[in-house]
Amino acid sequence: MERTTTSDPRTLADRALFVRLETLRLTRIAGAGHYSGTFSAAELFAALYYHQLRIDPARPGWPDRDRFVLSKGHAAIGLYPVLADLGYFDPALLDSYTRLGSPFGDHPDMRKVPGIDFSSGSLGHGLSIGVGMALGGRVQGRDFRVYVMVGDGELAEGQIWEAAMAASHFRLGSLVCIVDRNQLCIDGRTEDVMAVEPIGDRFAAFGWQVRRIDGHDLGAIVAAFDGLAPADSGVPQLIIADTVKGKGVRRMELDVNWHVGNLGPEDYEAVRAELMAGAAR
Amino acid sequence: MTREAASKELPSKGAAGGSDEQSDLFRGVSQSAAPAKAGTVKGITTKSIPAFVAGEELADLADTDARIVAMTADLASANRLADFGTRHPARFFDLGIAEKNMITVAAGLAATGLMPFAGTFASFAALLGFEQIRTDCAYPGMPVRILAHHAGMSMGFYGTSHHALEDLAAMRAVAGLTVACAADANQLRAMLRASLGVPGAIYLRLGRGRDPEVYPVVPADLQFGQAVELRAGTDATIITTGSQVHPSLAAATALAADGYQVRVVDMHTIKPLDVGSILAAASETGGIVTVEEHNVIGGLGSAVAEVLADHRLAVPLRRHGVNDEYVLVGPPAALYAHYRLDPAGIAAVVKEQLLTAS
Numbered sequence: 001m002e003r004t005t006t007s008d009p010r011t012l013a014d015r016a017l018f019v020r021l022e023t024l025r026l027t028r029i030a031g032a033g034h035y036s037g038t039f040s041a042a043e044l045f046a047a048l049y050y051h052q053l054r055i056d057p058a059r060p061g062w063p064d065r066d067r068f069v070l071s072k073g074h075a076a077i078g079l080y081p082v083l084a085d086l087g088y089f090d091p092a093l094l095d096s097y098t099r100l101g102s103p104f105g106d107h108p109d110m111r112k113v114p115g116i117d118f119s120s121g122s123l124g125h126g127l128s129i130g131v132g133m134a135l136g137g138r139v140q141g142r143d144f145r146v147y148v149m150v151g152d153g154e155l156a157e158g159q160i161w162e163a164a165m166a167a168s169h170f171r172l173g174s175l176v177c178i179v180d181r182n183q184l185c186i187d188g189r190t191e192d193v194m195a196v197e198p199i200g201d202r203f204a205a206f207g208w209q210v211r212r213i214d215g216h217d218l219g220a221i222v223a224a225f226d227g228l229a230p231a232d233s234g235v236p237q238l239i240i241a242d243t244v245k246g247k248g249v250r251r252m253e254l255d256v257n258w259h260v261g262n263l264g265p266e267d268y269e270a271v272r273a274e275l276m277a278g279a280a281r
Numbered sequence: 282m283t284r285e286a287a288s289k290e291l292p293s294k295g296a297a298g299g300s301d302e303q304s305d306l307f308r309g310v311s312q313s314a315a316p317a318k319a320g321t322v323k324g325i326t327t328k329s330i331p332a333f334v335a336g337e338e339l340a341d342l343a344d345t346d347a348r349i350v351a352m353t354a355d356l357a358s359a360n361r362l363a364d365f366g367t368r369h370p371a372r373f374f375d376l377g378i379a380e381k382n383m384i385t386v387a388a389g390l391a392a393t394g395l396m397p398f399a400g401t402f403a404s405f406a407a408l409l410g411f412e413q414i415r416t417d418c419a420y421p422g423m424p425v426r427i428l429a430h431h432a433g434m435s436m437g438f439y440g441t442s443h444h445a446l447e448d449l450a451a452m453r454a455v456a457g458l459t460v461a462c463a464a465d466a467n468q469l470r471a472m473l474r475a476s477l478g479v480p481g482a483i484y485l486r487l488g489r490g491r492d493p494e495v496y497p498v499v500p501a502d503l504q505f506g507q508a509v510e511l512r513a514g515t516d517a518t519i520i521t522t523g524s525q526v527h528p529s530l531a532a533a534t535a536l537a538a539d540g541y542q543v544r545v546v547d548m549h550t551i552k553p554l555d556v557g558s559i560l561a562a563a564s565e566t567g568g569i570v571t572v573e574e575h576n577v578i579g580g581l582g583s584a585v586a587e588v589l590a591d592h593r594l595a596v597p598l599r600r601h602g603v604n605d606e607y608v609l610v611g612p613p614a615a616l617y618a619h620y621r622l623d624p625a626g627i628a629a630v631v632k633e634q635l636l637t638a639s
Contacts, residue, residue: 063393063394067392109421110421111421111422117392118388118389118392118421119416119417119420119421121416122412122416125385125413125416125417128381128382128385128386128389128413128417129385129386129388129389129392130389131382131386131389132385132387132388132389132391132392132393132397133389133390133392133393134389135386135389135390136389136390136391136392136393136394136395137393139350139372139390139393139395140393140395158381159382159385162381162382163382163385163386165377165379166376166379166382166386169377170374
């Protein structure tokens with residue numbers, strides 16, 4: 001079943017703002033949360049879910065749906081509102097975010113949240129899940145694509161490279177990996193803590209087709225998705241999205257102190273206003 | 282000559298000879314080193330070799346069950362999953378020497394509706410791949426079946442890196458995971474068949490692929506979580522699992538010659554545990570000896586002790602296994618004798634228990 005999707009940057013930008021505002025709201029419920037690594041991915045979430053993915057929210061178990069694996073599971077706080085907005089579940093359920101027994105934890109649980117294609121949280125696993133899903137599609141003769149979003153700091157996990165090697169070995173052209181290159185991990189800049197560059201050269205050497213874009217430019221993101229090689233190309237696809245950790249909130253941008261944080265009541269309103277004003281520009 | 286072949290030719294003192302001396306891994310066997318026998322593979326009869334039948338059994342099952350896929354990590358020859366690959370090449374994946382990736386890829390395959398059977402050495406599956414089994418397979422309830430072969434000290438002189446004497450302790454602590462040990466080829470076939478009806482993840486612990494026959498036919502009534510009483514008796518009960526079932530039965534036979542009637546229970550499933558059979562042994566026999574090719578910490582013996590404690594049963598219990606140490610290098614049969622996990626050793630342990638318990 002086809003659903004309505006859009007390529008309109010203004011519409012997608014509005015959904016990215018929605019991701020950021022909901023992240024603010026839900027973090028307030030939890031008392032702490034991953035603001036900045038979610039803000040860096042807001043435009044990517046918007047483009048994936050309102051433009052790219054072949055999904056049907058009425059049928060979360062549809063065997064032929066595209067899969068999305070959020071390997072950087074700590075950004076789930078930005079994904080839940082999107083799934084609610086698309087109709088996977090009642091948005092009012094989000095008010096239970098992180099409270100005792102809630103389906104919604106800091107990291108996503110596929111058994112509790114419709115629309116989550118795989119549980120995640122332990123970094124470095126998601127690309128292997130994607131390899132398995134892509135192989136599963138091939139075994140069953142299904143033509144879905146598998147999108148995996150990894151963080152840049154996550155690239156230090158060895159299993160990422162085991163999966164990268166397997167993806168090209170098995171010629172998984174249906175596999176798309178998106179790197180949210182937001183420049184920071186918890187202890188500092190990735191290049192100071194454990195250098196991950198040159199990401200593109202490294203994946204290319206592993207047999208991937210690589211493109212690098214501004215991960216906050218919705219036109220560029222849509223163009224990258226539209227320009228993916230066909231799923232039967234046999235070449236796994238990498239999109240390096242250059243982003244800013246904390247994007248949209250000046251005090252958080254590229255500040256390692258905001259990897260996990262909580263805003264007081266006054267700051268909450270100020271940040272909310274800043275996001276609204278930024279989106280209006 | 283390979284290093285392994287060279288070590289094979291060293292004389293071994295006190296060790297059983299024969300096929301036990303042969304390496305599982307090298308295939309470059311010269312005629313003089315390993316003369317072939319008719320009807321055998323590498324000089325070993327294939328009839329009762331669990332790790333050798335998994336590929337064949339799964340290939341048979343896959344003929345009628347489209348969910349089944351098989352995977353390994355560069356051990357397709359050692360575990361004979363190559364036999365599956367020959368018959369179902371599009372459903373067989375060799376992930377190379379990357380066990381963590383193999384297990385997580387299995388979870389991804391399972392997420393699309395398939396049932397992957399992933400085989401590698403138990404040491405690498407359970408210890409290297411522990412988090413992948415727990416977080417990617419058991420926690421989301423993926424129907425992944427880990428075929429953890431060459432468990433315990435069955436890798437012999439390959440040493441501690443290749444031994445798995447902690448895997449049951451680790452696997453038993455994983456919620457939602459079925460943990461079972463196959464005693465021989467026929468029981469393994471029964472477990473593979475029964476696994477098709479289990480919704481969540483399974484850790485199947487297998488031996489070296491040379492375990493002597495315990496079950497003359499494939500047990501049609503095998504159910505995970507339901508122990509099998511293989512020998513009746515009331516003087517004591519041996520509760521054992523996997524590779525230790527056969528020597529425990531032999532020990533019980535030897536003890537019968539001395540006038541002791543010892544019950545032998547094959548606790549093939551470590552989780553979920555058959556509590557009823559443990560309580561029956563506690564109330565009906567003179568004491569319990571658990572026998573396992575595993576550290577005495579965390580495995581079958583610990584599981585039985587927990588049941589007795591939970592039920593406030595002050596029953597004589599002896600946990601027999603490896604006593605919290607890294608085992609010596611040596612051929613497997615020599616190691617089993619050294620650690621009293623052969624029939625004579627088990628009989629001696631049970632006799633000590635019988636004489637001191639009353």
